[in-house]
Amino acid sequence: xxxxxxxxxxxxxxxxxxxxxxxxxxxxxxxxxxxxxxxxxxxxxxxxxxxxxxxxxxxxxxxxxxxxxxxxxxxxxxxxxxxxxxxxxxxxxxxxxxxxxxxxxxxxxxxxxxxxxxxxxxxxxxxxxxxxxxxxxxxxxxxxxxxxxxxxxxxxxxxxxxxxxxxxxxxxxxxxxxxxxxxxxxxxxxxxxxxxxxxxxxxxxxxxxxxxxxxxxxxxxxxxx
Amino acid sequence: xxxxxxxxxxxxxxxxxxxxxxxxxxxxxxxxxxxxxxxxxxxxxxxxxxxxxxxxxxxxxxxxxxxxxxxxxxxxxxxxxxxxxxxxxxxxxxxxxxxxxxxxxxxxxxxxxxxxxxxxxxxxxxxxxxxxxxxxxxxxxxxxxxxxxxxxxxxxxxxxxxxxxxxxxxxxxxxxxxxxxxxxxxxxxxxxxxxxxxxxxxxxxxxxxxxxxxxxxxxxxxxxxxxxxxxxxxxxxxxxxxxxxxxxxxxxxxxxxxxxxxxxxxxxxxxxxxxxxxxxxxxxxxxxxxxxxxxxxxxxxxxxxxxxxxxxxxxxxxxxxxxxxxxxxxxxxxxxxxxxxxxxxxxxxxxxxxxxxxxxxxxxxxxxxxxxxxxxxxxxxxxxxxxxxxxxxxxxxxxxxxxxxxxxxxxxxxxxxxxxxxxxxxxxxxxxxxxxxxxxxxxxxxxxxxxxxxxxxxxxxxxxxxxxxxxxxxxxxxxxxxxxxxxxxxxxxxxxxxxxxxxxxxxxxxxxxxxxxxxxxxxxxxxxxxxxxxxxxxxxxxxxxxxxxxxxxxxxxxxxxxxxxxxxxxxxxxxxxxxxxxxxxxxxxxxxxxxxxxxxxxxxxxxxxxxxxxxxx
Numbered sequence: 148x149x150x151x152x153x154x155x156x157x158x159x160x161x162x163x164x165x166x167x168x169x170x171x172x173x174x175x176x177x178x179x180x181x182x183x184x185x186x187x188x189x190x191x192x193x194x195x196x197x198x199x200x201x202x203x204x205x206x207x208x209x210x211x212x213x214x215x216x217x218x219x220x221x222x223x224x225x226x227x228x229x230x231x232x233x234x235x236x237x238x239x240x241x242x243x244x245x246x247x248x249x250x251x252x253x254x255x256x257x258x259x260x261x262x263x264x265x266x267x268x269x270x271x272x273x274x275x276x277x278x279x280x281x282x283x284x285x286x287x288x289x290x291x292x293x294x295x296x297x298x299x300x301x302x303x304x305x306x307x308x309x310x311x312x313x314x315x316x317x318x319x320x321x322x323x324x325x326x327x328x329x330x331x332x333x334x335x336x337x338x339x340x341x342x343x344x345x346x347x348x349x350x351x352x353x354x355x356x357x358x359x360x361x362x363x364x365x366x367x368x369x370x371x372x
Numbered sequence: 373x374x375x376x377x378x379x380x381x382x383x384x385x386x387x388x389x390x391x392x393x394x395x396x397x398x399x400x401x402x403x404x405x406x407x408x409x410x411x412x413x414x415x416x417x418x419x420x421x422x423x424x425x426x427x428x429x430x431x432x433x434x435x436x437x438x439x440x441x442x443x444x445x446x447x448x449x450x451x452x453x454x455x456x457x458x459x460x461x462x463x464x465x466x467x468x469x470x471x472x473x474x475x476x477x478x479x480x481x482x483x484x485x486x487x488x489x490x491x492x493x494x495x496x497x498x499x500x501x502x503x504x505x506x507x508x509x510x511x512x513x514x515x516x517x518x519x520x521x522x523x524x525x526x527x528x529x530x531x532x533x534x535x536x537x538x539x540x541x542x543x544x545x546x547x548x549x550x551x552x553x554x555x556x557x558x559x560x561x562x563x564x565x566x567x568x569x570x571x572x573x574x575x576x577x578x579x580x581x582x583x584x585x586x587x588x589x590x591x592x593x594x595x596x597x598x599x600x601x602x603x604x605x606x607x608x609x610x611x612x613x614x615x616x617x618x619x620x621x622x623x624x625x626x627x628x629x630x631x632x633x634x635x636x637x638x639x640x641x642x643x644x645x646x647x648x649x650x651x652x653x654x655x656x657x658x659x660x661x662x663x664x665x666x667x668x669x670x671x672x673x674x675x676x677x678x679x680x681x682x683x684x685x686x687x688x689x690x691x692x693x694x695x696x697x698x699x700x701x702x703x704x705x706x707x708x709x710x711x712x713x714x715x716x717x718x719x720x721x722x723x724x725x726x727x728x729x730x731x732x733x734x735x736x737x738x739x740x741x742x743x744x745x746x747x748x749x750x751x752x753x754x755x756x757x758x759x760x761x762x763x764x765x766x767x768x769x770x771x772x773x774x775x776x777x778x779x780x781x782x783x784x785x786x787x788x789x790x791x792x793x794x795x796x797x798x799x800x801x802x803x804x805x806x807x808x809x810x811x812x813x814x815x816x817x818x819x820x821x822x823x824x825x826x827x828x829x830x831x832x833x834x835x836x837x838x839x840x841x842x843x844x845x846x847x848x849x850x851x852x853x854x855x856x857x858x859x860x861x862x863x864x865x866x867x868x869x870x871x872x873x874x875x876x877x878x879x880x881x882x883x884x885x886x887x888x889x890x891x892x893x894x895x896x897x898x899x900x901x902x903x904x905x906x907x908x909x910x911x912x913x914x915x916x917x918x919x920x921x922x923x924x925x926x927x928x929x930x931x932x933x934x935x936x937x938x939x940x941x942x943x944x945x946x947x948x949x950x951x952x953x954x955x956x957x958x959x960x961x962x963x964x965x966x967x968x969x970x971x972x973x974x975x976x977x978x979x980x981x982x983x984x985x986x987x988x989x
Contacts (some may be wrong), residue, residue: 188797196862344806
């Protein structure tokens with residue numbers, strides 16, 4: 148079962164040539180918020196469907212769409228049961244190959260712990276150490292985020308031929324706040340006109356080559372008392 | 373085992389005429405023999421060991437104990453013919469090769485796992501390793517692996533196991549009524565996350581006996597296997613070395629085949645391979661007379677091949693021989709006028725195509741004539757009901773409509789890689805808020821483009837089907853010259869159907885459907901090739917390796933096929949397959965691999981062997 152999950156993640160995230168990923172994190176002043184994650188493979192339908200039609204790839208069993216859906220639903224169900232997590236929705240559009248996950252959290256700590264527990268519940272327990280990494284921190288004034296080590300582990304297993312396939316993909320990271328952003332560390336971050344949202348878009352190939360491209364530190368203007 | 377056989381196959385490119393073939397067991401069904409002086413002159417051994425398959429051979433045979441040695445040092449006499457064989461009987465499977473020996477000392481430095489066994493045969497030494505036996509008689513050798521069938525081993529083991537008073541070896545015995553007297557309650561199966569369905573821990577294994585001096589079931593089975601193996605080997609060696617009974621002495625066709633002045637020969641006795649096919653065991657045991665009739669039908673069904681290596685090509689001539697009855701069906705089937713419409717739809721630039729030209733109506737009539745008396749004479753209720761169904765269908769079905777809808781002739785082409793128009797979902801962002809939404813946009817993806825078409829005399833029948841499918845789903849759409857089935861391929865690309873000119877064509881080539889529904893006109897196959905196709909037999913094919921395999925999108929294939937395609941990529945050559953007219957005795961095929969460049973034919977041949985190796989591993 149673990150292999151199915153691991154392969155599914157690898158397949159969905161890394162094999163297709165044209166992949167679009169959006170992570171959209173909203174953090175309110177009190178630390179609660181909403182996380183939305185979208186994977187769009189619609190531009191690679193032929194390739195993904197042809198892979199899904201295979202029995203195995205690189206010596207690993209290729210899961211069916213039904214198995215992937217079942218695993219995703221199991222993940223969502225587990226996430227729903229985590230403390231501080233609510234309004235979990237998971238949708239898989241198997242025609243256009245778009246996967247969407249969305250949920251609310253009451254604190255950043257519960258967000259991270261809930262996500263970690265849900266991954267462990269369906270994933271590879273050997274990677275618990277990587278999940279213990281503090282990839283997101285929020286102190287009410289500064290949001291600091293790194294790329295999770297787990298995704299690095301998966302990307303390190305990619306072959307050079309797979310890497311070429313990532314060249315046309317994109318990863319967009321959006322952070323939204325209740326109040327204005329003061330400054331950001333990553334220079335190419337776009338900030339919206341009213342300064343409440345920051346968007347960083349990178350190429351998936353560049354991201355694999357340089358994992359720190361999405362690392363960012365966003366400073367907000369202090370709260371008025 | 374595949375590696376082993378391939379190794380033997382590989383070695384067979386390295387020899388000359390000799391008496392080594394006199395050690396081929398008469399149970400061998402398939403034999404590949406090479407007498408290749410010319411090959412050895414052209415290929416250096418140093419080149420040979422660079423191949424992938426040789427790397428495996430080094431790992432398997434040299435075991436590191438003879439590091440840095442090559443086959444040059446193996447003690448094999450390359451002046452003798454080398455024969456690779458395979459055979460299967462009801463009770464056993466054998467494979468191996470025979471070859472000449474020039475230096476026994478060197479040979480055993482390579483085959484360093486072999487130990488000498490006692491031999492009862494004069495002038496014959498026998499050696500054994502864990503899997504194989506090596507028999508050396510004068511300057512010829514037989515390397516053989518003979519395995520009893522698992523059915524035979526199981527039967528013998530069970531017999532001994534139960535006769536010793538043992539119970540069912542796998543836990544609960546479903547046939548033992550005494551074991552459970554109460555109600556059986558099936559508990560819900562609970563799987564732990566860490567469990568795997570294929571985990572060996574979850575299988576039932578026979579429980580080991582507490583007495584360590586008594587063999588458990590599997591230990592007993594191993595002993596039975598070993599003893600059966602010994603018995604089979606002894607019988608085989610008695611035949612070969614005492615009775616001098618071998619394939620050459622028992623099969624005049626094979627003997628004759630060896631005299632052909634070519635670099636290599638191929639022999640496959642289909643009639644014997646049929647009788648050893650496991651799938652026919654039911655007929656063999658339940659309907660022996662029908663089985664006998666089927667066997668008779670296959671009598672004389674032999675495939676013979678000669679391999680010729682030329683400067684810029686490799687030619688493989690194959691003769692498929694049949695018995696009279698089966699031959700009469702093939703003859704009728706292949707007695708078909710070439711459908712010239714087919715060639716209109718093969719573009720002159722297509723890098724691969726095939727044509728298959730048969731007459732299904734004639735084949736059906738002849739098969740009915742030949743097979744029905746055989747089936748009707750069988751005294752079996754199931755067969756009798758099938759015969760009744762066949763006869764009724766024969767009377768009631770409109771055969772004219774059926775065989776005009778599917779005449780049997782067909783063609784296929786590979787049209788290269790083309791950009792296929794698809795739809796994709798794109799996310800757009802609001803620059804004010806960074807909120808995003810979805811919109812459908814046009815996209816293109818690479819796809820191999822194939823066409824497959826069938827000769828048809830009743831185009832109205834598929835039209836009825838398509839018309840009604842079009843009413844059921846909007847995915848089927850009729851256009852002036854073609855039908856389209858949207859998203860038929862991998863849920864992304866359309867499939868086009870052209871129903872014109874007495875052909876029904878499936879293609880994912882939009883250009884063919886929209887712009888060339890009547891064929892490619894002056895851009896179709898040249899007249900010269902069309903003439904040749906008309907003149908030749910029922911099957912023809914062509915592949916331009918550079919134009920086909922080099923362009924094939926390997927990421928659409930699984931790993932093994934990708935490796936195979938990659939191993940051929942970069943080569944420039946053309947393969948042609950042609951067949952002769954079929955008689956009631958045989959059909960001849962000729963496969964030619966033409967290549968360009970400075971490399972000699974043997975090198976190209978080994979390249980192909982390397983590809984087969986990668987495919988088979």
